[in-house]
Amino acid sequence: MSTDVLEATVMLEALRVTELRLLLSKMGKSKSGLKKDLMKRVVDLLHNECNPELLSAVGELHKLREVSKDARRSSKPSPVEIISMPACVLPENPQSPIFVCTEPQMIKLPFYQTLDTILPPTPLVPMYEGAMQNSDFLFHLSASQQAQIQNSKTSQSGLTSVQVVLRICYSESIGVEEDQYPPHICVSVNHANCPVECTYSSNKLGTEPSRPCRPIDLTPNLYLTFTNRFSVLWGNFGKSYTVAVYLARVVPSQDLLDQLRSTAVEQQELCRQRVSEKLRSDPENEISTTGLQVSLICPLAKMRMTVPCRARGCAHLQCFDASFYLQMNERKPRWTCPVCHRYAPFDELLIDSLLCGVLESCGEDVEEIEYLSDSSWRAVRHDKSDKNKETVQHQQIKHKVNCNPMGSVIVDLTQFSSDDEDFHKEETVSTHLEDKSVHFRKCGIVKTTKPKKPKKTGPKLLTKL
Numbered sequence: 001m002s003t004d005v006l007e008a009t010v011m012l013e014a015l016r017v018t019e020l021r022l023l024l025s026k027m028g029k030s031k032s033g034l035k036k037d038l039m040k041r042v043v044d045l046l047h048n049e050c051n052p053e054l055l056s057a058v059g060e061l062h063k064l065r066e067v068s069k070d071a072r073r074s075s076k077p078s079p080v081e082i083i084s085m086p087a088c089v090l091p092e093n094p095q096s097p098i099f100v101c102t103e104p105q106m107i108k109l110p111f112y113q114t115l116d117t118i119l120p121p122t123p124l125v126p127m128y129e130g131a132m133q134n135s136d137f138l139f140h141l142s143a144s145q146q147a148q149i150q151n152s153k154t155s156q157s158g159l160t161s162v163q164v165v166l167r168i169c170y171s172e173s174i175g176v177e178e179d180q181y182p183p184h185i186c187v188s189v190n191h192a193n194c195p196v197e198c199t200y201s202s203n204k205l206g207t208e209p210s211r212p213c214r215p216i217d218l219t220p221n222l223y224l225t226f227t228n229r230f231s232v233l234w235g236n237f238g239k240s241y242t243v244a245v246y247l248a249r250v251v252p253s254q255d256l257l258d259q260l261r262s263t264a265v266e267q268q269e270l271c272r273q274r275v276s277e278k279l280r281s282d283p284e285n286e287i288s289t290t291g292l293q294v295s296l297i298c299p300l301a302k303m304r305m306t307v308p309c310r311a312r313g314c315a316h317l318q319c320f321d322a323s324f325y326l327q328m329n330e331r332k333p334r335w336t337c338p339v340c341h342r343y344a345p346f347d348e349l350l351i352d353s354l355l356c357g358v359l360e361s362c363g364e365d366v367e368e369i370e371y372l373s374d375s376s377w378r379a380v381r382h383d384k385s386d387k388n389k390e391t392v393q394h395q396q397i398k399h400k401v402n403c404n405p406m407g408s409v410i411v412d413l414t415q416f417s418s419d420d421e422d423f424h425k426e427e428t429v430s431t432h433l434e435d436k437s438v439h440f441r442k443c444g445i446v447k448t449t450k451p452k453k454p455k456k457t458g459p460k461l462l463t464k465l
Helices: 003-012 017-026 035-048 052-074 143-150 253-263 268-279 322-331 353-361 384-395
Strands: 085-088 099-101 112-123 132-139 162-170 186-189 192-194 228-235 241-250 291-295 308-311 349-352 368-372 377-379 401-403 409-412 428-431 438-442 445-448 461-464
Touching: 003 035, 003 052, 017 035, 017 052, 035 052, 112 132, 112 143, 112 162, 132 241, 143 162, 143 241, 228 241, 253 322, 253 349, 268 291, 268 353, 268 368, 308 322, 308 353, 322 349, 349 353
Parallel strands: 409 438
Antiparallel strands: 085 099, 112 241, 132 228, 162 241, 186 192, 186 228, 291 368, 308 349, 368 377, 401 409, 428 461, 438 445
């Protein structure tokens, strides 16, 4: 094991969960799980692949973490001071100044379009001893913000298309921040409880709600023309959090699908080039690939795709249905490719125009196609009668006793013979004999025994083959 890998492994201990997820996202790996799971995943990457890019990223994040600690030791922020976090450090020039950003960079949410900032990012500051803390905030809506809320559309569920939303994230980590609620969170607006949708992985005291954490809608209990007060009851267990309030437009999945269709369609030439690269034979391999099969069934919806897509970072040809993928992430935003399980955010999605043409030209009963070496394709049809035939043959493996028209009992023993088993294995068959002839069939040879009169006690004949 190299010294660089050992040093990087030690540096990982100082990184937070968000920074570990950032590393795994850059390397195209899953970023779900607890910190110990993320640590194990990154350590395995360091030991198995030893990627120079990963080593450099670990070193840079560790330097930024140390700079952030030094900055917090040298300054004591007041309760109303907006948090500051380092945006970038030039590692090749230690004497260069540190550029400090005045607010954390929250991750962009595809289903929420930010229209205005009502309350800039502000830290949740413990005001007294004890685990449970209560933080109060005041804000007033401007005339423009009031008009946008009043003129917004209302859905059947009673939600407005323009909302005042509360977002919470970590305040001490580096890079783009995902939403994260503090433990035991409870929000009230103008003394009215505000619903917070969250789940906990355990009942242990101090456990944070599981991600994804969605923006909290404050709109139903707001005063449009008066000052609003909202309170956040939260658990203080050693981590720092930041809250911010935004005016946002809720974007439905259909609008995102329309946006994909207009701005994120990959040209057919590029799609054909990708197919050709997959089919290109390896000179070291004696077997060349002449075709690649692709399913037209979405791996998520288990139905025929209508808008096939995949992420830019995906190396596979298999697509998934964009419409169903967006609807699924609208309910629970995970943004994970169902084929390779890489991080596949909305901004990285591309519609496969070549497969779109295939779906339009082939029949509705076609569920699979094969790309050929000349960039053409053919439909792959599976004969259902063959499947039924295989099923019948499988059922015939069972032991059967058939009666022929002559009244004799035929015991079929062909199922006991196998090319893979010992042919000379002794087999015992027990059967009742009546006043009938018994035929033993073995490997196509029929032997007939003379009928014997049954005794009163009904004895059994034990025949060994």
